Amino acid sequence: MPVATLPPHRHAPSQPPTRPVGARRVVRRLLTLVAAVAVGAGLLVAPAHAAPSVDEIDAQIDKQWEQLEPTIEQYNKIRSQLKANQKKSDDIKKKMVPLELESALAMNRVGDIAARYYMQGPSQEIGALLVSTKPGTLGEQLVILDRLAQEQHKQIAGVLAVRDKYNRQKQKLDALIATQIKQRDELAAKKKQINAEIKRLTAMLPVTSIRPEGCPAIDGVVSSAARTAIKTACAQVGKWYEWGATGPNTFDCSGLTQYAYKAAGISLTHFTGAQWDEGRPVSRAEARPGDLVFFYSDLHHMGLYLGNGLMVHAPRTGKQIQVTKISYMPVAGFRRVT
Structure with missing residues (x-):
């Protein structure tokens, strides 16, 4: 009889040895410490965002200024045109006063004649003209009366025509002035918006007031007016x-050159574009001290040339009038006003 075999004995799965509670706490603390060190190391290697330097802020302001200065010079242009047109309008008003008086007197004379004729019939003067001569001259008398009436009519019509001409001119000027006032206000609003950003950037710079280097001695042939402008x-x-x-x-760029040449008895408009037109062109090779030097294709900046590649100019908000090289901006050309 076969002997029954028993199934092999199965041992219960082995269990890891029980770790004391204190050891578990130590491990958790170590893990926490390692994680903290890792995070700290990551913070240490992360790039820090340093505050911009003074030079970087200055460069930002210069970039903003390239957008602002054309607006300022456009403002100066509109303002100078507005001033000129207001003067024209005032001159026309003065010229219209005697014309209006003359036309009013002429119309009164016509009204008086019409009223007398209506109330009294033909005037005594006309009646005397008609009866004081021989009957054969009646045709001549009528011709004379007709010519007198035509002459009076021509005088009145001429006065009214001149008055209407000035009225039309004044209406055009008034419309132009209204447009320019609107443009000036729009430009002022735009300039205010950009200037707010300039002010914000300027506030980040340290407050310093350093007197820039003065002008060099002027050599070469220079007119007396140019010498006065340079000195000023x-x-x-x-x-x-x-x-x-x-x-x-205080000055802006075209304000400084206007002020300098005013001292020399030369009148310039407070606008870079106008000063460009008010001078005669000279090449860079022919440029001499006292010439006006302009920058950028739209002529939105200018200075007074001193020779040897230097100029004196009013740079921008936050900076003082200074002597500097003309090469730091794109030169558009030179103009001579003496």
Whole structure:
């Protein structure tokens, strides 16, 4: 009889040895410490965002200024045109006063004749003319009366025509002035918006007031007017830029050149584009001290040339009038006003 075999004995699965509670706490603390070190190391290697340097902020302001200065010079253009057109309008008003008086007197004379004729019949003067001569001359008398009437009519019509001409001119000027006032206000709003950004950037710079280097000695053949303009402009070195200012304490770029040449008895418009047209062109090789030097294709910046590649100019908000090289901006050309 076969012997029954028993199934092999199965041992219960082995269990890991029980770890003491204290050991588990130590492990958790170690893991926490390692994680903290890892995070800290990551923070240490992460790039830090340093505050921009003074030079970087200055470069940002210069970039913003390239957008602002054309707006300022456009503002100066509109303002100078507005001033000229307001003067034209005032001149026309003065010219219209005697014309209006003359036309009113002429119309009164016509009214008086019509009223007398209506109330009294033909005037005594006309009646005397008709009866004081021989009957054969009646035709001549009628011709004379007709010519007198035509002459009076021509005089009245001429006065009214001139008055209407000036009225039409004044209406055009008034419409132009209204348009320019609107443009000026729009430009002022735009300039204010950009200037707010300039002010924000300027506020980040340290407050310093360093008197820039003065003008060099002027060599070569220079007119007396140019010497006066150079002397006047150089006396302003160290004063602050202010948009729209023409001195004597603050200036913008075209305001400085206008102020300098005004001292020499030469009148320039407070606008770079106008000063470009008010001078005669000279090449860079022919440029000499006292010439006006312009920058950028739209002529939105200018200075007074001193020779040897230097100029005196009013740079921008936050900077003082200074002497600097003309090469740091794209030169558009030179103009001579003496």
